[in-house]
Amino acid sequence: MSASNDAPVGPLRSTQVLSTHEQIVRALAQDILTGRLAPGEKLPLEADLLDRFGVSRTALREGLKTLAAKGFLSVKTRVGTRVTDPVHWNYFDREVLTWQVSGGMDADFRRQLAEVRRALEPAAAALAAQRRTTEDLVAMRHAVQKMQVKALSEHDFALADLALHVAIGAASQNPMMRSLASVIETALLEVFTLSPPTRDLRLQADTAAAHERIVDLIERQDGPGAAEAMLFVIDAGYERVEAERRG
Structure with a gap:
């Protein structure tokens, strides 16, 4: 992701203990994602990396293979290991997206995520209106009811919001669409916490009502209406976060 004028927003921190392999991969991925290692730049010498991480040569090379498989590195004999252009980075890899989120969500990342959501989620809502089951509707209603709790x-509001979007994706009964949606769940949970509606009871009620309208339209099997209502929710949330960041 390209640089932005505003500072990235920090993520929800995890207490997960990482393996040696994961530590190497994540640390170098963060160096690349933040620009400390720029596209086209060669990695530090192997000896320097071994000294930095205090690991075996085998562990280091396995970590580099993982990053190469995700598109971050190009390994060529007699040329060395270089950072690739961002166009080659696999952002639809769950780990890659998690690394990006853990490094903070700058304005470019938030905009790009919103663009992906605008392309994906209204279509999922329209399909859900055609294919939803009783069980799907129960899951959606439960999530909305949780969002309404004062x-x-x-x-918890962010979790309920996410649960609704996940339920709608599942109700589309399109496994490819559901898989794409599951990849961005980590980023969605993060962005849902940036400007939480729970800070104002009226805003919380309005936000829950906007989400409930999506479910109402899905239940009525109004695909175009559900898609439009989903687009409204995405845009309203995005604009609220950006307004708060500017303020």
Whole structure:
């Protein structure tokens, strides 16, 4: 992702303990994603990397293979290992997206995520209107009811919001669409916490009502209406976050 004028927003921190392999891969991925290692730049010498991470040569090389498989590195004999252009990075790899989120969500990343959501989620809502089951509707209604609970924590509201979008993706009954949606779940949960509606009871109620309208239209099997309602929710959330960041 390209640089932005505003500082990236920090993620929800994990207490997960990483393996040696994961530590190497994540550290170098963060160097690349943040531009500390720029596209076209050669990696530091192997000896320097071994000293930095305190690992075996085998562990280091396995880590580099993982990054190469995700499109971050190009390994060529007699040329060395170089950082590739971002066009080759696999952002639809769950780990890659997690690394990006853990490094912070700058304006470019938020915009690009919103663009992907605008392309994907309205279509999922339209399909859900055609194919939803009773069980799907129950899951959607449960998520909306959770979003309506007063004094709900910011994190719990974000989880309920995410649960609704996941349920709609599942109701589309398109496994490829559901798989794409599952990849961005980590980023969605993060972005849902940037400007939580729970800070204002009226805003929380309005936000929950906008999401409930999507479910109502899906239940009525109104595909175009559900798609439009989903687009409204995506744009409203994006504009709220950006307005707060500018403020």
